[in-house]
Amino acid sequence: xxxxxxxxxxxxxxxxxxxxxxxxxxxxxxxxxxxxxxxxxxxxxxxxxxxxxxxxxxxxxxxxxxxxxxxxxxxxxxxxxxxxxxxxxxxxxxxxxxxxxxxxxxxxxxxxx
Amino acid sequence: xxxxxxxxxxxxxxxxxxxxxxxxxxxxxxxxxxxxxxxxxxxxxxxxxxxxxxxxxxxxxxxxxxxxxxxxxxxxxxxxxxxxxxxxxxxxxxxxxxxxxxxxxxxxxxxxxxx
Numbered sequence: 001x002x003x004x005x006x007x008x009x010x011x012x013x014x015x016x017x018x019x020x021x022x023x024x025x026x027x028x029x030x031x032x033x034x035x036x037x038x039x040x041x042x043x044x045x046x047x048x049x050x051x052x053x054x055x056x057x058x059x060x061x062x063x064x065x066x067x068x069x070x071x072x073x074x075x076x077x078x079x080x081x082x083x084x085x086x087x088x089x090x091x092x093x094x095x096x097x098x099x100x101x102x103x104x105x106x107x108x109x110x111x112x113x
Numbered sequence: 114x115x116x117x118x119x120x121x122x123x124x125x126x127x128x129x130x131x132x133x134x135x136x137x138x139x140x141x142x143x144x145x146x147x148x149x150x151x152x153x154x155x156x157x158x159x160x161x162x163x164x165x166x167x168x169x170x171x172x173x174x175x176x177x178x179x180x181x182x183x184x185x186x187x188x189x190x191x192x193x194x195x196x197x198x199x200x201x202x203x204x205x206x207x208x209x210x211x212x213x214x215x216x217x218x219x220x221x222x223x224x225x226x227x228x
Contacts, residue, residue: 035217044221045204045219099211101217
């Protein structure tokens with residue numbers, strides 16, 4: 001079974017500092033995709049970053065980067081230079097073949113001014 | 114592109130009434146997903162379609178819930194009869210099945226309140 005685990009229900013970070021959100025997943029597949037989504041108070045789910053499992057290079061999008069450890073089945077999100085607008089719920093997601101997606105339970109990030 | 118469109122954005126209804134939520138996926142996407150989000154249960158997948166065909170409906174809570182996708186540009190989620198415990202935010206999302214950008218794009222959600 002494919003499952004996604006986010007072990008940190010809540011995290012906080014000082015503005016301008018760096019924070020890392022953890023995600024692990026369970027799969028027997030070798031080809032898949034991983035994502036981080038952000039859900040601010042507006043409720044809109046927004047894609048933050050995408051990682052293809054066949055790519056060894058970690059994905060980056062401006063202040064957002066991932067640490068993808070395929071053997072360990074770990075996919076953490078690093079937010080650098082945190083801003084007040086980064087405060088949101090963050091969901092890790094896994095996509096398997098057949099286009100089925102699995103989401104974690106989310107991490108609520110607070111940014112302290 | 115207009116993104117995933119959901120209607121209504123808010124729905125308040127009385128217990129026992131029928132509720133229909135609507136979704137228009139992004140043009141060219143061939144997968145569509147319905148989710149329910151509550152504080153207690155988080156984000157739950159209810160059902161998803163590939164090429165208008167339901168693939169996995171194991172998340173549909175019970176027979177009161179039904180979903181259809183009559184064509185590639187429209188889907189409905191129906192609750193009949195509705196109950197207070199159905200109160201939640203319902204999201205529709207769409208994606209491509211293969212080739213590059215396979216991430217899901219979410220609609221703005223429908224906040225359902227059943228009194």
